[in-house]
Amino acid sequence: MVKINGKEHEAAGKTIAQLVLDGGYKPERVAVELNLDIVPKAKYNDTVVKDGDSVEIVGFVGGG
């Protein structure tokens, strides 16, 4: 299982690009962290997640 934004998913073996797509996110509007390290956009296609990984997909919202 892979933890994506706090929830467990059957996603081992998928690339970050797939996770972003599957999650319904716009790649140009998100930043991705894999086990606390930022994954640059250029590496979305060849970064593969495995069991036990933790992924955060974040974006901008309103704030002060």
Place this chain on the structure above:
Amino acid sequence: MNTNDKLLIGGHEFSSRFILGSGKYSLSLIEAAVKYAGAELITLAVRRAQTKEHENILDYIPEGVTLLPNTSGARNADEAVRIARLARELGCGDFVKVEIMRDTKYLLPDNAETVRATEILSKEGFIVMPYMYPDLNTARDLVNAGAASVMPLASPIGSNKGLATKDFIQILIDEIDLPIIVDAGIGRPSQACEAMEMGAAAVMCNTALATAGDLPVMADAFRQAVEAGRKAYLSGLGRVLMRGGAPSDTLTGFLRD
């Protein structure tokens, strides 16, 4: 008076001295808020992403406005650094407003952790604008840590209570050689004006607008107040008499002659 009066932060030049927060109101009001406030800098927060069916705040911010992501939610320097790096990865520049709070009741910033995060982030090339409790020693530490401005609070975030820390902000304005930007707690245009009269470089507001009856009109009022306060500061305020009065015209007129 200097007609080319610009605000300089980290080598970037701004004509506006009103920084706009974008929290707690509808995305559809952002364009009007930016326009009426005359804002050139707008703060944003980083959160878990919303899916593409949701509206994205970036689609509502007019072109030419500089984004200032904050590190809200961070409880220590490491979390703030993590948020700042993610914000930069989102691809909207190097500005970051460091905001670190341990306390959830008063939301007061942790000055020591703020200095630590400022040091790390400025070394990584960020333009760091730390939000802080107005303390001269901390402000000096922030200067040494590479801050691009110092953002002391006027009163607790979201309180609209005004310049509760006025005398201590004045000390920062007098002693610190960086733009002092009053952030948090400014609730009324008159308070923004007063901060600018004191010599603050800029004022930042969010809740004052978000909780106003008519947001665009209030944004306009803040723009005017900030401009008036800046002009008053640049012109040099008239002196205050500690006792007695002084006539504004000569009293030795014909009646007593």
